[in-house]
Amino acid sequence: MTEDSVGRGKVSPRSPFYFREFGTRQLSLRTHRNRGEREGIVSLALSRRSLLSLLLIPATARAASYSQGMLVTGRVPPGTRLALDGRPLRVGPRGDYAFGFGRDHGPEALLTVTPPGGRPEAQRLAVAKREWQVQRLQGLPGAMVTPPPETMARITRERDHLAALRKTDSAEPHFAAGFVWPATGRISGVYGSQRILNGEARAPHVGLDVAVPVGTPLRAAAAGRVLLAMDLYFTGNTVVIDHGFGVQTLYAHLSRLDVTEGEPLASGQGIGLSGATGRVTGPHLHFAMNWFSTAIDPASALPATQG
Ligand SMILES: [Zn+2]
Secondary structure, three states: OOOOOOOOOOOOOOOOOOOOOOOOEEEEEEEOOOOOOOOEEEEEEEOHHHHHHHHHOOOOOOOOOEEOOOEEEEEOOOOOEEEEOOEEEOOOOOOEEEEEOOOOOOOEEEEEEEOOOOOOEEEEEEEEOOOOOEEEEOOOOHHHHOOOHHHHHHHHHHHHHHHHHOOOOOOOOHHHHOOOOOOOOEEEEOOOOEEEEOOEEEOOOOOEEEEOOOOOEEEOOOOEEEEEEEEEOOOEEEEEEEOOOOEEEEEEEEOEEOOOOOOEEOOOOEEEEOOOOOOOOOOOEEEEEEEOOEEEOHHHOOOOOOO
16 A cells, blocks of 8 residues: 555645656546445646545545445546556546446455556555345246256357457547436346346346336437347347447347447437346346446446436
8 A cells, every 4th residue: 555545645735746756737537436426526736646646536525435346437637547457448538537346356456557757656446345135036937047958059149249249448438428327217126136046046137127117218328339239038129338448338128129230329319118028027127337348336327316
């Protein structure tokens, strides 16, 4: 840990580095935080020395906090280089960046910040562990718990296709404008739940389920480009939208698709109607978010209240 560690970062004009070595610059920071915290904007005159702490100062001036399943977005001065756990992050011309922590991420991540013309500095981020629900579903048709062998080729092909799409790293930071709820309704399933189907443990649920009747209009959660619009075995009629920098959203079980692959979308634009296609027990929207192959909790990026 350096003196600029998470939640304790301070901008000190008394720092010997403040004027002498680096001078000052004008920075702005936008960081989306946990559901329930408000997005804020700060603009401060800071030394490059304190860039590291700037990145980690929550805009709300509350203690910095990261947690499993969280999407983290924000801005650094243009020309800054970032790496998360050794993996270089894309930084846009205006300094936008995005990264995310998966459901089972360990307690720490290493963020390396290299200011323009400066030396890399490493910062350990504490990633809080979360508790996950256990969801037991009984009496499901056998084919829904264990797909019939003749479907395996299709399932494998679709899984590989999705995995390939998740490598998309486009340069337009649509995610930076924030996200809207794709539909409003009762939350019938949350991110991270351990699923036990007919007594058998299955992969965790890595999306948000919104209980909406068949035929409810669904909206793009942010601007972007349609990467996929087709019928898949598990998720039925499915739309995947690329929001830039590896950030994607997925909408499943639609009764009608109103978009085509490659189509550009505005935030809130209609993408189709909700339904009960694919492997479902009833009509709902399954809404998922990814940062590349890492499944993110959509609730970490959505406004705290629906609308
Ligand atoms: Zn779901």
